[in-house]
Amino acid sequence: MSPMQPGSFQAKMPPGEDALIRRIQEIERTMREMLPSVAASIKPAMDDIRAQVADLASRVSVSTAIDTFDTGSLPNDSAWHEYGAGIPITINVPTGRVVVTVGCGEASLNCGGAVVLAEATFTISGGVVPAYGIFVSRAYLGTALAAGEEVRTSNSLSVQRAFVVTPGTYTITGKMRAWAAGTATASVQFGLPYLTVQVTG
Numbered sequence: 001m002s003p004m005q006p007g008s009f010q011a012k013m014p015p016g017e018d019a020l021i022r023r024i025q026e027i028e029r030t031m032r033e034m035l036p037s038v039a040a041s042i043k044p045a046m047d048d049i050r051a052q053v054a055d056l057a058s059r060v061s062v063s064t065a066i067d068t069f070d071t072g073s074l075p076n077d078s079a080w081h082e083y084g085a086g087i088p089i090t091i092n093v094p095t096g097r098v099v100v101t102v103g104c105g106e107a108s109l110n111c112g113g114a115v116v117l118a119e120a121t122f123t124i125s126g127g128v129v130p131a132y133g134i135f136v137s138r139a140y141l142g143t144a145l146a147a148g149e150e151v152r153t154s155n156s157l158s159v160q161r162a163f164v165v166t167p168g169t170y171t172i173t174g175k176m177r178a179w180a181a182g183t184a185t186a187s188v189q190f191g192l193p194y195l196t197v198q199v200t201g
Helices: 017-058
Strands: 061-065 081-093 097-110 115-124 136-142 152-164 168-181 187-191 194-199
Touching: 061 081, 081 097, 081 187, 081 194, 097 115, 097 136, 097 168, 115 152, 115 187, 136 152, 168 187, 168 194
Parallel strands: none
Antiparallel strands: 061 194, 081 168, 097 152, 097 187, 097 194, 115 136, 115 168
């Protein structure tokens, strides 16, 4: 029997059930044979996508704040004192890179006729920044008025620093501090102190 020619009457006939089964089996076999090479070709792209997703997931930004507060009369001792609650954030830093911003919208200073300073500062656990006062934003007000007279002013405070650290979990704590000399009536009002920590890539 001569082979079936394309366009012939026989070729236009619907294939029988056996022929369809054979075609399905051939398609399945071809797919099985192609699968390893297809998987190998897309693996680098999938690995790259997974790495990008992991990198994006590790980049986070967390912020917190406390209510406005007033220090009351500051000690006349030329020393820094901590005021208000600490502002802590504990965060995982898998990339080893972190940016810290601490401050307050407004620090209202009353110098009580002498000198007063206000400060926003922070620490980072693990010995990265072991003490307050290493990185700071400060406002200063001083005058030489007659005893009992007062001068008031206000300033925003903000200090930002970037750090490279060993990957791990750290606690960053923001803090407001104040200093006075030559007066027992100086005070500071810290307006909505805040802390923001960003993990970067």
